[in-house]
Amino acid sequence: MAPNRHPAVLVLTNTHDVTADLVLRILSERRVPVVRVDPGVDLFGSASLTARYGTGEQRGALRTSNRELDLTRVRSVWVRRPSPYEAPPGPTEQASKFAAAQAFWGAGGVLASLSSAHYVNHPWHIRNAEYKPAQLAAADRNGFLVPDTVITTDPDEARRFCAGQAGGAVYKPVWDSRFRAADGTAQTVWVRKVDPAEITDAVSLCPHMFQATVPKAFDARVTAVGARLFGIRITSPDLDWRERQDLMTCAPIEVPEPVARSVAAYLGELGLVYGAFDFAVTAAGDWYFLECNPNGQWAWQGTGTTAAIAHAIADLLEKGPDS
Template sequence: MAGDRPAVLVLTSANDVTADVVLRILAGRGVPVVRTDPGVDLHRGAALTTRYETDGQRGTLTTASRSLDLSCVRSVWYRRPSAYEAPEGMERQDAEFARSQAYWGVGGILAALPGAQYVNHPWRVREAEHKPAQLDTALRSGLAVPATVITTDPDKARAFCAARPGGAVYKPLWNSPYTGDDGRAAQVWVSEVRPEEITDAVAACPHLFQAKVDKAYDVRLTAVGERLFAVRIDSPDLDWRRRQELVTYTRIGVPDDVAAAVGRYLASFGLVFGALDFAVDHDGCWAFLECNPNGQWAWFPPPITDPIAEALADRLQKGTTP
């Protein structure tokens, strides 16, 4: 039983290769790990039971290969679990009921394990994913933020973009699923936009427009607690994700003022981990663009990926011990 020693509970999908990198390190250190995708596994033989009595909470999570005493969890790594679903074959109304009960019941239990460290807590992740909250928190933390407007007013959008001498860009507020005319999944990239291109369709939903940074390069800064790993990204594109085969990566240092502001930013949201994106201009100013509280990092070359994986393994292994 995994409860013989404090275990690391990893909540993620079966095909999460990023998690695999860290779990191999923990295995090499002899740290007990229980990995599960609760939205899927609980319909495939896994089981969860928790009791609340006068002496506190007691519970057990049983998977196909392990049994975990929920009072003996040192850390919970909330990576990328699947959405909670109903068992196959349920009628619509029953399925909706089962799905919501799983979200509030299973999700609630796994988000309230006493004494466990969360990387990151799922409720903190949800709060920190909202771009308006990110921008406000970044400003209050002392990070430079390009002038930004979020609006449903086409005239205000045109006026904002017209007032940017260096140009303006549009970016979605969320990476919503989108399908192209060919039926294939499509990506909405960050794109430069001119005032005359903005139509009255802006009124359909909030749109985010931002001053274009005259950047020398991009930076992806991965934070694991106080440990910061910054990577310079050189790309011919405005949105470097568009053609990653043309991108080069170089480890760089983090200016002291940026490092201090990042620490304040993470603390404001209660985050242990964050993947922050910056655009660095030709004067060396780091402009905050966004922070993914559950961002990817394992696509970097091994000399960059390995130290991040080790830092995450250290954090999960330590748990809440002083």
């Protein structure tokens, strides 16, 4: 099939993204043309990007080692897991930093401005929706139950908040920052219970998020792909089920109608067509919003749910602006 005979799907992700492979396999079976590129890496090596602008004109081309994509013939852009824009070593460290910044603002800007394409999700919407404070505020506006939460740099405020929660409080980072132990090994900061007495003045070094503990019976993940929702119930011995995923079990679950309405409203407000929502569900059936990852992983779910999500994403990408 000629590269530009039909509008193509542009997939922005790294070479090790096996989750993307599930969707690309489906698109291949449907004979939908696809161009896959990791702009933060490939544009410094095997690929090139050109864009032209003028009065009444916007065109360009993305060339990889085996494809040439007319940027006016892109039906969808799937922003999956592209690498950061990090230039290879240059003559000086400053030159490398300059090149990386130009790539981020230049190539990133071009690929985020394809007027005829349908984005899943648009990179600027992903960025805006990743802020935890913005998530909590939007969740409240759109009808979700939200646990009492404080984000503070005041140690006394943190102690007062945690001491005032009858069911206890937990700490969670506002961003999954890279963290390494003294020996260099990578560390993950999991959600954990907090005793007010252990809170030190180190809280003043950066914003800390503390949240009232939800007396949950189980966790739930709702993966939203357009108007389609895929719910699973997660049972885990851990407070944070991500800590030991080999010990958790999951099974499909119906998403209550009020939750479904709030999901749709939340996505609409933040300009998203995909979102991975996490909830704590009480024995009384109350669904408390914890977070929404606008680019969350989904292939770890059961085989049936994973396959259904892959087909739903493929449908969005294939339909393009008509989705």
